[in-house]
Amino acid sequence: MTEENSISQYIKAVIEMDIEMAKKVCEDAIAKGMHPYKIIQEGIAKAANIISDKFEAEEFFIPELIMAGEIIKETMKILEPQIKEKGDKNALAKVIIGTGKGDLHDIGKNVVITFLEAEGFEVIDLGVDVSSERFIEAIRAENPDIVAISALVSMTLPEVGNLMKALVEANLRKEVKVIVGGAPVTEEFIKDIGADAYAKNAMDGVNICMRWVKS
Numbered sequence: 001m002t003e004e005n006s007i008s009q010y011i012k013a014v015i016e017m018d019i020e021m022a023k024k025v026c027e028d029a030i031a032k033g034m035h036p037y038k039i040i041q042e043g044i045a046k047a048a049n050i051i052s053d054k055f056e057a058e059e060f061f062i063p064e065l066i067m068a069g070e071i072i073k074e075t076m077k078i079l080e081p082q083i084k085e086k087g088d089k090n091a092l093a094k095v096i097i098g099t100g101k102g103d104l105h106d107i108g109k110n111v112v113i114t115f116l117e118a119e120g121f122e123v124i125d126l127g128v129d130v131s132s133e134r135f136i137e138a139i140r141a142e143n144p145d146i147v148a149i150s151a152l153v154s155m156t157l158p159e160v161g162n163l164m165k166a167l168v169e170a171n172l173r174k175e176v177k178v179i180v181g182g183a184p185v186t187e188e189f190i191k192d193i194g195a196d197a198y199a200k201n202a203m204d205g206v207n208i209c210m211r212w213v214k215s
């Protein structure tokens with residue numbers, strides 16, 4: 001099977017909610033040497049978008065969303081050790097990460113964590129539905145270099161704006177770089193709220209963090 005065939009088979013398995021097939025295709029692709037990032041970027045991301053479109057078109061409902069999430073999580077369990085193995089191991093900097101208030105999506109955040117750790121960052125994960133107060137408390141306690149926020153639902157975006165205001169009020173804005181990711185986030189939004197960067201995927205996000213640390 002070519003890499004492109006494996007990717008299409010993987011997407012098909014997710015859409016058909018066939019968890020065993022998705023895991024098998026993923027394991028076989030890794031065994032044949034495919035880079036785990038290719039499966040995330042071309043397999044998981046495209047499958048998630050197709051699920052998303054079907055959800056919006058009311059062909060799929062919450063149970064399918066939950067099942068797709070489970071399949072993606074199981075796939076990540078196969079990919080995570082591979083990503084960590086391939087990464088650099090230079091101690092870099094400390095990152096505090098969390099999914100913003102009102103948002104329970106954590107798969108994308110966890111992918112970002114895997115990539116950061118693979119590159120040698122120390123990561124403190126605050127989990128999901130993290131309020132500004134909780135971020136501020138953790139920043140005071142942990143003194144990180146970078147704060148990373150994931151936002152998958154539009155209603156969480158104002159909460160990310162609130163966190164930026166809270167950072168200024170707590171006199172912490174100059175102490176940390178702030179990066180935000182997730183489907184509804186845009187460059188314009190980042191400028192509006194005064195964050196430092198937006199990344200459309202985990203790899204771009206980690207590259208930005210590496211540039212910050214090395215400059």
Ligand code: B12
Pocket residue numbers: 040044045048049051052053055056062065066067068069070072102103104105106107108109111112148149150151152153154155179180181182183184198199200201202203204205206
């Ligand atoms: C799986 C899924 C779920 C699962 C989540 C399981 C889990 N543990 O995360 C469940 C079933 C729980 C769920 C629930 C809901 N969901 Co949902 N979900 C999805 C779906 C299909 C895939 C998300 C996913 O895991 N993608 C795969 C990962 C790998 O990609 P990713 O998250 O985008 O992350 C990548 C990048 O965005 C980026 N990134 C992400 N975060 C960060 C952070 C930083 C710092 C950086 C640098 C990069 C970065 O890097 C990641 C890797 O490259 C999306 C559709 C989509 N296209 O995103 C809808 C989607 C996000 N969900 C949606 C909705 C509406 C809901 C619900 C409100 C449904 C409901 N009526 O109950 C609830 C929300 C509950 C809540 N309060 O959060 C909407 C959001 C619409 C919007 N703009 O507001 C979407 C877009 C579907 C849709 N088209 O309607 N969902």
